[in-house]
Amino acid sequence: MSTPVTLENIRSAPKVLLHDHLDGGLRPGTVVDLAREVGYTGLPTTDAAELGAWFAAAADSGSLVRYLETFAHTVGVMQTREALVRVAAEAAEDLAADGVVYAEVRYAPELFVERGMGLDEIVEAVQEGFREGERRAAEAGRRIRIGTLLCGMRQNDRAWEIANLAVRYRDAGVVGFDIAGPEAGFPPTRNLDAFEYLRRENAHFTIHAGEAFGLPSIWEAIQHCGAERLGHGVRIMDDIEVDQDGRVRLGRLAHYVRDRRIPLEMCPTSNLQTGAASSVAEHPIGLLARLRFRVTVNTDNRLMSHCTLSSEFAALVDAFGYGWGDIQWFTVNAMKSSFLGFDERLQLINDVIKPGYAALMG
Ligand SMILES: [Zn+2]
Numbered sequence: 001m002s003t004p005v006t007l008e009n010i011r012s013a014p015k016v017l018l019h020d021h022l023d024g025g026l027r028p029g030t031v032v033d034l035a036r037e038v039g040y041t042g043l044p045t046t047d048a049a050e051l052g053a054w055f056a057a058a059a060d061s062g063s064l065v066r067y068l069e070t071f072a073h074t075v076g077v078m079q080t081r082e083a084l085v086r087v088a089a090e091a092a093e094d095l096a097a098d099g100v101v102y103a104e105v106r107y108a109p110e111l112f113v114e115r116g117m118g119l120d121e122i123v124e125a126v127q128e129g130f131r132e133g134e135r136r137a138a139e140a141g142r143r144i145r146i147g148t149l150l151c152g153m154r155q156n157d158r159a160w161e162i163a164n165l166a167v168r169y170r171d172a173g174v175v176g177f178d179i180a181g182p183e184a185g186f187p188p189t190r191n192l193d194a195f196e197y198l199r200r201e202n203a204h205f206t207i208h209a210g211e212a213f214g215l216p217s218i219w220e221a222i223q224h225c226g227a228e229r230l231g232h233g234v235r236i237m238d239d240i241e242v243d244q245d246g247r248v249r250l251g252r253l254a255h256y257v258r259d260r261r262i263p264l265e266m267c268p269t270s271n272l273q274t275g276a277a278s279s280v281a282e283h284p285i286g287l288l289a290r291l292r293f294r295v296t297v298n299t300d301n302r303l304m305s306h307c308t309l310s311s312e313f314a315a316l317v318d319a320f321g322y323g324w325g326d327i328q329w330f331t332v333n334a335m336k337s338s339f340l341g342f343d344e345r346l347q348l349i350n351d352v353i354k355p356g357y358a359a360l361m362g
Helices: 007-012 028-038 048-060 064-076 081-097 119-139 159-168 188-200 215-224 234-239 252-259 268-273 285-290 309-320 324-337 342-361
Strands: 015-021 100-107 145-153 174-180 206-209 229-232 240-242 248-250 264-266 295-297
Touching (some): 007 309, 028 081, 048 064, 081 100, 081 119, 081 145, 100 174, 119 145, 159 174, 174 188, 215 229, 248 252, 264 285, 285 309, 295 309
Parallel strands (some): 100 145, 264 295
Antiparallel strands (some): 240 248
């Protein structure tokens, strides 16, 4: 007999997460502790529960200024080696506790240099934290593996340097690169040198594209820069027409994205907060999954969006009536699209994901 698809049972299912920001996933209590330790005085409150609610409310407010303020606080308390180790270790533990078996967690090293840390030191601290978190999760009976993505910030023009950092640390658990930050006014081609360098080095990268900005951003990311995946990519909908009878017509770019199986790292709750959709039921993920795009489900910022990968899936189950077969499909999509080696992806699919869902489907 099939296990009911409840939030609690979704937590026990093996899941894969490709789009999660380290500075968007801190525990509220950790923000409070670290602020005290590093002498950061900018927090709106030092009560952990109140602070958690404040983060969610600020992210929900529809105000970009308040949304960005949330990251000023998390980044503000992550300026020491100890802070980075702790935040990374807890991220691995929290994801493991949510049933995530493989995650790619990303961050922009250039944001953590305010108190004098060097880029290498930053990467090494985060890697140390992930390994520690994996170890603690294993002790608690949960197996998780974390791959790291390093981000360049679009507005800072350090993408080449960060891409170089990603290549230097690729044998130490850094599996890829990304660019993040404001999309409008900062097209991905501004960082073409970084992407050309990565391709020359046979390194992997994804690009935040088609979240705030439309088709030109997606087109440049794929056709000029060579992105293997799209961060969000929701605006691919601008190239899809649905007529009154429900007939669907794809434009050439949408066709290309689907034909080439280019993975879309979709983050439903986060997209609601940035205004890309007004409810989960109206989020393009429903149609895109039905059209068999290579859709994956992600958290983006667990603290700001007050979500987990399990709660994102539970919201999709409510909105679209998904069952275990659908959740498995999203999970296999994500595993296939990860930047791990092919043999490792296959091993996780065959030894962990498929048996996990087979047990749930009964
Ligand atoms: Zn993101």
